[in-house]
Amino acid sequence: MKSAVIVFPASNCDRDAHDAILHVTGTKPHMVWHGDSEVPDVDLIVLPGGFSYGDYLRCGAMAAHSHIMGDVRRKAEQGVAVLGICNGFQTLTEAHLLPGALMRNAGLKFVCREVELVVDESQSAFTRKYSRGERLRFPVAHGEGNFFASDDVLDRLEGEGRVAFRYGEGDNPNGSARNIAGILNEKRNVLGLMPHPERACDPLLGSVSGRAMFQSLLESLS
Amino acid sequence: MTAITPETIRAHGLSAEEFVRIRQLLGRDPNLVELGIFSVMWSEHCSYKSTRAHLRRLPVTGPQVIQGPGENAGVVDIGDGDAVVFKMESHNHPSFIEPYQGAATGVGGIMRDVFTMGARPVAMMNALRFGAPDHPKTRHLVAGVVAGIGGYGNCMGVPTVGGEVNFHPSNNGNILVNAMCVGLARRDRIFKSAAEGAGNPVVYVGSKTGRDGIHGATMASAEFNADSEEKRPTVQVGDPFTEKLLLEACLELMATDAIIAIQDMGAAGLTSSSAEMAGKGGAGIDLDLDRVPQRESGMSAYEMLLSESQERMLIVLKPGREAGAEVIFRKWELDFAVIGMTTDSGRMVVRHKGELVADIPVHALADEAPVYRRPFTARPPASGEIVPAGTADIESVLLQMLGCPDLCSRRWIWQQYDYSVMTDTVQRPGGDAAVLRVNGANKAIAITTDVTPRYCRADPFEGAKQAVAEAWRNLTAVGARPLAVTDNLNFGNPERPETMGEIIRAIDGIAEACRALSFPVVSGNCSLYNETNGEPILPTPAIGGVGLIDDLAQMATIAFKRTGDVLILIGATHGHLGQSLYLREIEHREEGAAPPVDLMVEKRNGDFVRELIRSGRTDTVHDISDGGLLIAVAEMAMAGGMGAELTPGKDATIPILFGEDQARYVVAVAASKAEAVLADATSAGIPALVLGRAGGGALVVQDVLSIPVERLRAAHESWFPAFMSDETRTLLPARDIV
Numbered sequence: 001m002k003s004a005v006i007v008f009p010a011s012n013c014d015r016d017a018h019d020a021i022l023h024v025t026g027t028k029p030h031m032v033w034h035g036d037s038e039v040p041d042v043d044l045i046v047l048p049g050g051f052s053y054g055d056y057l058r059c060g061a062m063a064a065h066s067h068i069m070g071d072v073r074r075k076a077e078q079g080v081a082v083l084g085i086c087n088g089f090q091t092l093t094e095a096h097l098l099p100g101a102l103m104r105n106a107g108l109k110f111v112c113r114e115v116e117l118v119v120d121e122s123q124s125a126f127t128r129k130y131s132r133g134e135r136l137r138f139p140v141a142h143g144e145g146n147f148f149a150s151d152d153v154l155d156r157l158e159g160e161g162r163v164a165f166r167y168g169e170g171d172n173p174n175g176s177a178r179n180i181a182g183i184l185n186e187k188r189n190v191l192g193l194m195p196h197p198e199r200a201c202d203p204l205l206g207s208v209s210g211r212a213m214f215q216s217l218l219e220s221l222s
Numbered sequence: 223m224t225a226i227t228p229e230t231i232r233a234h235g236l237s238a239e240e241f242v243r244i245r246q247l248l249g250r251d252p253n254l255v256e257l258g259i260f261s262v263m264w265s266e267h268c269s270y271k272s273t274r275a276h277l278r279r280l281p282v283t284g285p286q287v288i289q290g291p292g293e294n295a296g297v298v299d300i301g302d303g304d305a306v307v308f309k310m311e312s313h314n315h316p317s318f319i320e321p322y323q324g325a326a327t328g329v330g331g332i333m334r335d336v337f338t339m340g341a342r343p344v345a346m347m348n349a350l351r352f353g354a355p356d357h358p359k360t361r362h363l364v365a366g367v368v369a370g371i372g373g374y375g376n377c378m379g380v381p382t383v384g385g386e387v388n389f390h391p392s393n394n395g396n397i398l399v400n401a402m403c404v405g406l407a408r409r410d411r412i413f414k415s416a417a418e419g420a421g422n423p424v425v426y427v428g429s430k431t432g433r434d435g436i437h438g439a440t441m442a443s444a445e446f447n448a449d450s451e452e453k454r455p456t457v458q459v460g461d462p463f464t465e466k467l468l469l470e471a472c473l474e475l476m477a478t479d480a481i482i483a484i485q486d487m488g489a490a491g492l493t494s495s496s497a498e499m500a501g502k503g504g505a506g507i508d509l510d511l512d513r514v515p516q517r518e519s520g521m522s523a524y525e526m527l528l529s530e531s532q533e534r535m536l537i538v539l540k541p542g543r544e545a546g547a548e549v550i551f552r553k554w555e556l557d558f559a560v561i562g563m564t565t566d567s568g569r570m571v572v573r574h575k576g577e578l579v580a581d582i583p584v585h586a587l588a589d590e591a592p593v594y595r596r597p598f599t600a601r602p603p604a605s606g607e608i609v610p611a612g613t614a615d616i617e618s619v620l621l622q623m624l625g626c627p628d629l630c631s632r633r634w635i636w637q638q639y640d641y642s643v644m645t646d647t648v649q650r651p652g653g654d655a656a657v658l659r660v661n662g663a664n665k666a667i668a669i670t671t672d673v674t675p676r677y678c679r680a681d682p683f684e685g686a687k688q689a690v691a692e693a694w695r696n697l698t699a700v701g702a703r704p705l706a707v708t709d710n711l712n713f714g715n716p717e718r719p720e721t722m723g724e725i726i727r728a729i730d731g732i733a734e735a736c737r738a739l740s741f742p743v744v745s746g747n748c749s750l751y752n753e754t755n756g757e758p759i760l761p762t763p764a765i766g767g768v769g770l771i772d773d774l775a776q777m778a779t780i781a782f783k784r785t786g787d788v789l790i791l792i793g794a795t796h797g798h799l800g801q802s803l804y805l806r807e808i809e810h811r812e813e814g815a816a817p818p819v820d821l822m823v824e825k826r827n828g829d830f831v832r833e834l835i836r837s838g839r840t841d842t843v844h845d846i847s848d849g850g851l852l853i854a855v856a857e858m859a860m861a862g863g864m865g866a867e868l869t870p871g872k873d874a875t876i877p878i879l880f881g882e883d884q885a886r887y888v889v890a891v892a893a894s895k896a897e898a899v900l901a902d903a904t905s906a907g908i909p910a911l912v913l914g915r916a917g918g919g920a921l922v923v924q925d926v927l928s929i930p931v932e933r934l935r936a937a938h939e940s941w942f943p944a945f946m947s948d949e950t951r952t953l954l955p956a957r958d959i960v
Contacts, residue, residue, distance in 0.1 A: 009463070009466065009467055009470075009554065009555070010377060010379075010462075010463050010466045010467070011379075012377075012378065012379020012466070012643055013379070013643060015644070016643065016644065016645045019645060020645070035553075049643075050379060051376075051377045051379075051462075051463065051466070053463065054377065054461070054462070054463025054464075054466075055377075055463075056463070109369075109637075109638050110369075110372050110373075110376055110638045110639075110640070111637055111638070112376075112636075112637055112638070112639060112640045112641055112642065113637050139642045141376070141640040141642060141643060143376075196642070198645065199642050199643075199645050201645075202645065204648055204659065204774065205642070205645060205646075205647065205648065
């Protein structure tokens with residue numbers, strides 16, 4: 001599996017994503033600078049967590065218009081797998097590669113904690129090694145993760161099996177509509193989620209729930 | 223140019239005697255720019271003029287010490303060519319005036335101190351002291367400070383992994399915000415601030431200079447009064463995005479060999495960074511202010527030299543390396559300007575718009591700052607036998623204390639901090655010490671901040687010893703070898719003899735404890751004048767401790783893990799209630815002697831516990847501190863989601879269960895190992911006592927109480943969110959309250 005992690009100036013989970021991919025899949029990702037115009041020929045592009053350009057505007061709003069995103073969009077349309085984690089998810093919605101928007105958390109505060117995550121859809125390159133209904137422990141760490149979309153968009157996401165993950169009942173950290181934590185695009189090659197799989201790959205850190213996502217990708221894309 | 227009047231001198235916080243000294247050093251009257259330069263360099267904040275003579279008594283050396291006090295941060299060897307770089311610093315005055323920006327820029331400032339040394343910051347901690355919970359300003363300050371710390375640290379991608387929070391009425395007018403940053407570097411790649419040699423380019427990088435924060439250092443060197451709200455313009459505004467760029471760009475430049483010296487522009491901005499770098503390097507420095515990147519037009523030389531705009535660095539490069547360095551900073555879209563040159567004149571020479579605006583011997587600023595041996599009085603330590611008044615029932619005391627402001631869960635705070643970014647946070651907030659893996663290795667550093675101000679008020683000497691001992695104990699309790707400390711000395715006005723007495727005794731206490739525990743001080747900061755309208759804070763010498771866990775397989779946490787584990791109390795219990803939290807929270811008395819700290823016993827007991835962890839005989843340890851034995855056991859139960867049954871017999875008394883005797887730990891060991899552990903303790907002369915066993919869903923004290931762990935948690939978790947939920951309702955216009 002060949003992969004690339006996009007590095008925006010204030011990405012701060014880029015190294016974590018790099019390390020998780022390397023340790024779980026044994027393959028070393030390219031680190032690609034936001035000012036570049038082309039992503040190398042890869043099977044997986046990761047938009048990591050962080051604050052991209054400071055996020056003084058809406059989170060991910062500037063990143064969506066960055067130099068590198070032109071090629072990320074092209075490659076996504078060609079079917080390359082794109083994984084947006086946290087700030088990466090925000091960027092994907094701002095770039096309209098995924099529907100909906102991520103608003104300020106309902107509690108109006110940044111929230112860092114572990115949440116229960118329930119697998120809603122295992123039929124994708126990202127989730128095939130999970131089973132539907134499986135309960136996972138994932139860390140979240142964000143101020144703007146409150147997923148919002150109109151009811152017909154939400155109905156469609158649910159109807160088409162594009163809700164990949166939901167927060168466990170009663171464990172929704174940010175007020176997201178219908179407890180949605182992560183969604184797929186129509187072609188199911190783009191996944192955005194607020195929780196951090198790369199922080200859940202090492203037993204020493206409390207959870208290994210995220211490993212199966214990178215194992216799924218390895219199996220799907222190799 | 224403006225005439226220097228006695229009012230001008232006073233407004234700059236300089237005494238008449240100090241002004242005379244400036245005239246002698248210059249051989250003439252200073253102009254206004256020069257007066258401004260002297261005023262910040264000679265401020266308490268920058269010169270340590272009241273404490274410097276006393277700080278010399280601190281032990282600062284040891285085989286592990288690579289860099290002691292005097293640089294931007296301390297550096298300690300952690301083996302394999304790795305080094306840990308750390309410092310704690312206060313941002314008290316600005317945080318009271320503008321809590322979000324004050325705390326945020328405190329975080330930014332201490333991070334710069336660490337990455338200036340060539341280290342990547344890997345963890346932040348914060349020691350916070352607020353006023354009484356019912357003071358009308360407290361919620362607003364808590365909310366602002368916590369949001370500011372999170373806002374800055376989260377964007378930087380450096381995990382904030384713990385700290386401490388107290389509430390006390392003595393902080394109603396002066397909160398304390400002490401931020402500690404810990405970084406990792408290679409020991410042969412440490413960068414320093416001595417600008418040695420002449421003819422080397424002086425480079426300014428980072429943000430542009432604006433008018434913010436002018437005279438912040440001088441503000442931080444005076445008491446507050448009713449007009450302090452007027453000082454809001456002296457608080458800087460933070461930009462964590464730019465700091466993140468600056469961090470990455472500096473580390474990229476540091477991977478080359480272009481740098482001679484580097485220092486961040488913190489308090490007193492361009493003035494102190496240039497004067498200190500020249501002073502340490504024995505060089506002179508010429509600066510051309512027209513080349514300084516400026517945020518607004520029309521800034522005077524005075525404003526540029528005294529601005530405390532954030533996210534700026536001064537670098538002295540090897541000649542000819544400017545172009546290569548500039549490429550790096552341009553890549554990160556930061557300003558880069560050669561603004562001067564080092565010289566052999568020994569003078570700081572500043573030009574602006576073609577005019578000479580300052581010409582001062584560097585040594586006058588750096589070395590000739592006044593050193594005061596201020597008069598002091600030593601108040602006798604508080605004393606007296608404490609007899610618990612009451613007949614209070616132990617169950618309600620326990621629940622009330624678990625939910626009191628100083629002991630309740632800080633989850634409301636630390637959930638606003640990204641503590642898990644960088645994927646090395648092995649122990650997060652809530653334990654004895656935070657544990658951070660050294661990325662890519664199987665070793666880890668442990669970090670803690672500690673001080674108990676009410677002990678220090680009762681007895682500054684014993685209280686300061688206790689702060690060091692507790693930091694050492696917290697590191698020990700996770701299995702770490704304590705390595706070194708950074709200290710953040712927060713006190714009132716040193717010109718008041720009683721306060722000066724507290725400062726001196728506290729420094730002596732730190733010195734004695736650090737010496738006895740081989741726990742040297744490698745960096746630190748003093749924050750004086752923490753008083754409002756003549757009311758000083760409790761003496762608060764905060765200690766930040768760092769230790770090393772050689773092998774992560776041998777580590778302990780506070781959580782109960784296995785049903786049937788035997789709980790053993792290590793250390794002697796006498797039932798010391800003086801200055802205890804029990805006495806304050808339940809009987810509303812702040813009385814009696816602070817608990818005495820026997821450093822030999824502390825070391826003996828701690829070394830024994832650490833060896834239990836290292837040899838794999840226990841992985842469950844908690845030190846006993848605020849609230850005493852029963853609180854410690856309850857915290858272990860809540861952390862593990864598992865109860866315990868204690869069998870204290872006739873020892874089920876208030877002094878035994880809630881006394882705050884020092885040098886104690888609770889350890890849980892497998893039943894099969896308990897006998898051997900007890901025998902080893904006995905042969906080492908260490909008091910060890912079986913308390914009971916872990917297991918079940920409730921904390922049971924035989925014949926006294928049985929409380930489900932869930933109920934303990936409810937009591938422990940509820941206070942903070944309930945308190946802060948009133949935040950908006952009590953937010954009054956700031957200037958109505960001081």
